Amino acid sequence: MATKLAPEALYKPCDPNMFTFNTTDDIQGIPGTIGQEKAMRALDFGLSMDSSGFNIFALGETGTGKMTTVMTALKEKAAGEKVPEDWCYVHNFKDPDTSIAIPLDPGNGIAFQKEMDDLVKAVRLEIPKAFESKEYEMQKNRIMEEFQQKQSEYFSRLDEEAKTRGFAVKRGPTGVLIAPIRENGEPLTKEEFEALDEKARKKMEETGRMFQEKLNDVVRVLRDADKLVHDMLAKLERMVALDLVGPLIEVMKTKYKNNGKITAYLEDVKEEILSHLDEFRPTEEQPSPLPFLKMPKAEPSFAKYTVNVIVNHSDSKGAPVVFESNPTYLNLFGRIEYRVAYGMASTDFTMIKAGALHRANGGYLVIDIMDLFKNPFSYDALKRALKNREIKIEDVLEQYRMISTTGLKPEAVPLNTKVVLVGSPYIYYILYSLDEESRELFKVKADFDSRMDRTPESMAQYAGFIANCQREEKLLPFDRTGVASIIELSSRFADHQDKLSVKFSSIMDLMREAHYWAKKEGSAVVKGKHVRKAIEEKVFRVNRVEERMREMMLEDTIIVDTSGTKVGQVNGLAVLDLGDYSFGKPSRITAKTFAGKAGIVNIERETKMSGKIHEKAILIISSYLGSKYATKNPISLSASITFEQLYEMIEGDSATCAELYALLSSISGVPLKQNYAVTGSMDQNGDVQPIGGVNQKIEGFFELCKIRGLDGSQGVIIPKRNAKHLVLKQEVVEAVREGKFSIYTIDTMEEGLELLAGMPAGELQEDGTYPEGTINYLVAKRLAEIGKALEKKKEGEGNNVIAKSPEE
Structure with a gap:
């Protein structure tokens, strides 16, 4: 039998007197997150595991405070x-395309960068000075003088030998060459050379070739000596520069002796400086073909010696x-x-x-x-x-x-x-x-869970959370009634009397809006009435679609009966979710039955407007009918079920009971009361299963009945297992308390059928029949009549075939 719920079962209030504070200013706030013990333990485990692969995926519904909780937990642990170490990139002198990454102790990255800058500045300043010093010039001149003296000796010796044979070593614009001379030492002219007889010319040419080869040998020796001089000068420059650079580099290497990559890099820097000393010399101005136009100096770049600090943890x-x-x-x-x-x-x-x-x-x-x-x-x-x-x-x-x-x-x-x-x-x-x-x-x-248990301890935690949010957001303090109202609405958000929502983004939005209305009223504290005002105003701002649909129902544009009786028709309940707002929408469900073997036809399925879960519900209805009324004889039936004035897809199984009621009413001919609306899923045994959105569904039908006028006969039938999910608006609770509206719970399908039909469903007797005066009796009787009618039709068709002549 259906159970009529008392007003106390429709809403679980929070007694403000359970709190010992006057306002949230009197209590200590609870920072962080509440109601997420599983998630917090998982975070702590993941953050403490050093093994590879134990990174964390924090999952949960929007508004549960995942990001805030994660960031808070990480900052506390960190x-x-x-x-950690600083990181920098430096130039790779051996492979310029592959920069070297170097780790340093925290804060040492910037220090190392400055030290390298200071090193380059010192080298750029001191090396030119060293090359301009007297000591360097003296050593350089000594090497050059020795080379020049040796060069003079080679040329003098060759010149003396050549003169004995009528030749001399001459220096010209193109270099050193062997030229024939007269007895007085003057060069032989071309005319004089051609005036010689042929024998004398040939002899002179042979002698000239001989001395030219000797000159070439001398030049070759001097060229090797010149290269040796250059090497000696380079070694001199390197020694002079090394005396300056070496100590600077060694000081830095000593400081960073525990960092192998830095010591290797500093060694490369030293070698690079010593190999490119010309870059540290003063740059001469480039000559210009136009006297009035001076070419800018080509300054060398020292960027390769800088340090690029990409991560700095000095602060x-x-x-x-x-x-x-x-x-x-x-x-x-x-x-x-x-x-x-x-x-x-x-x-x-x-x-x-x-x-x-x-x-x-x-x-x-x-x-x-x-x-x-x-x-x-x-x-x-x-x-x-x-x-x-x-x-x-x-x-x-x-x-x-x-x-x-x-x-x-x-x-x-x-x-x-x-x-x-x-x-x-x-x-x-x-x-x-x-x-x-x-x-x-x-x-x-x-x-991260979306709700937590509602216990005295958790409600005290919730009050601390509210106090903490109030201080962080700089809101007016909440008194006990304000906190109690938020807790009550938190259960509403969780759709459960014994749960509290931990979608804290919604709770904080509610607190902000309640603060606004309290401040607008001039109140020093936020009270329960301000919290309720915030909810009412928010609904008022977003429920335009709901109001338009209700207007269409009042005008009978959308037909929904809330009085009288109808055969094969029942009021079902659905929830429309618009994203920012969801509300209950009553819908007419009708069924038609007639003789045939087509079975139950889901019109929404035939028009491709039905989802898979709804199609499953229709199959469950077919299975239930077979198990209930076809234990001895098969059922022959054609039926159609549809949601009238449905213009969008339908999904879900919460209308299973309502669809079955409409079908049984159509089969039996028993009218159903239209002052009730039904919601509930059902299994193959006829047991009623809970559904979602029960509060919105009840309130949707209540609002329609209220506008048309509550006469005490209207009500809603819901699954018994949904009773704990009821957190209805105070207006509905008061209407139930005053006897203007009723809410019934059912555990089996028959309980709701009896309430709608006003007659017993009937239980199966030992002889396999149902007692007269029950709905099941009328259903079984009608199904038997349909079966007999089909049998007679089949026999008549068979007789007609036998009576035909062969010619026919």
Whole structure:
């Protein structure tokens, strides 16, 4: 038998007197998150696990405070951890296209950068001075004088030998050459040479060739000596520069002796300076073909000696916690920037910029998974970085270019970062099912619930949470009635009398709006009436669609009866969700039955307006009919069921009971009361199952009845298992208390049928029949009549065939 619910069962109030404070100013706020014990333990476990792959995926519905909770937990844990290393890039003198990544102790990155700048400044200042010193000039002149003296000796010896044979060594514009001479030592003219007889000319030519070969040998020896002189001068310059650079480098090497990459780099720097001393000499002005136009000096670049600090922790305290709100590939992994001059783009290691992974290295990186998916390449690159445990700065678009371009390939940075992805359960389970790498890299699931148990302890926690939010948002204090009203509405948001919603974004919005109405009234505190006013005003702002639909029902544009009786018709209840607002919508469900074997036809299915769950409900109805009325004889029946004036897709099984009531009414001919609306799912045994949106469904039908006039006969039939989900508006509760409206719960389908039909359903007797005067008796009788009518029709068709002559 259907149970009529008392007003006390429709709403679970929160007694303001259970609180000992007057306002939230009198109590200590509870910072952080409440009601998320599972998620917090999972976060703590994931953050404490150092093994590879134990990154965290924080999942939960929107508004449950996932991001705030994660960031708070990370900052608390990171505050007690050590500050990670600084990272910098330096020039690779052996392979300029591959910049070297160097780690340093926190704060030493900037110090190392300054020390290198000071080193270059000192070298640029001191080396030119050393090359201008008297000591250097004396040693240089001594080497040059020795060479010149040896050069003179070689040429003098050759000249003396040549003169004995009528030749002399002459210096001309084109160099040193052998020329024939007269007895007085003057060069022989061309005419004089041609005037000689042929024998004398040939002899002179042979002698000239001999001395030319000797001259070539002398030049060759002097050239080797010149090279030796240059080597000696280079060694001299190197020794002079080394006396200056060596001590400076050694001081730095001593300071960073525990960092092998820096000591190796400093050794390369020393060698580079000593090998390019000309860069440290004063630059001469370039000659110009036009006297009035001076060419600028070609200043050498010393950028290759700078240090590019990409991560600086000099001011950091604890491990870094980085939230990347725009996780593009470049923002995550860094970039190499370019400078454009005269139409050409160029770059070097000083233009390498860090990404979020660099800044979070040694700490924690938080990313919203939807933001990650919106950016191409980011998700796959992040998985690759976590798997390989390194951060590589690459040109991700290089593979898509028609022409390959040369560029820097910076050395990868070792990655030691705990990554926390934040997203919805839907995305998590898709990734878990389809992406094997995701399962291996994000092994910790922090599942944020949308509600918590409603107990005296949790309500006290809720009051502390409200107090904390009130202080953070600088709202008016809430008194006990205000806190109690928020707790009551929190149960409404959770759709459960014994639960509280932990979708804190909605709770905080409610607090802000209640503060607004209290302030507008001039109240010093936020009271319960202000909280209720906030809800009423919010509904008023967003319920335009609901009001229009209700107007159409009052005008009978959308036909929904709330009085009288009808055969084969019942009021069903659905919920329309517009995103920012959802409300209950009554709908007429009708059924028609007639003789035939088509079975139950779902008109929505035939018109492709029915979802799979709704189609399943129709099949359950067919199964129920067969098990109930076809235990001995098969059922022969054609029936159709539809939602009248339905212009959109229908999905769900919450109308299963209502559809069956309409069908049984049509079969039996028993009219059903239209002053009731029904909602409830059903299994094959006829047991009623709970449904969702029960509060909105009840209130939707109540509002329609209220406008037409409550006469005490109207009501709603819901599953008994939904009683604990009732958190109805006070207006509905008062109407039930005054006997103007009723809410019934049923456990089996027959209980609701009896209430709608006003007669017993009837139980199966030992002889396999139902007692007269019951609905089941009338249904079974009608089904038997349809079966007999079909049998007679079949026999008549058979007789007609037998009576025909062969000719026919």
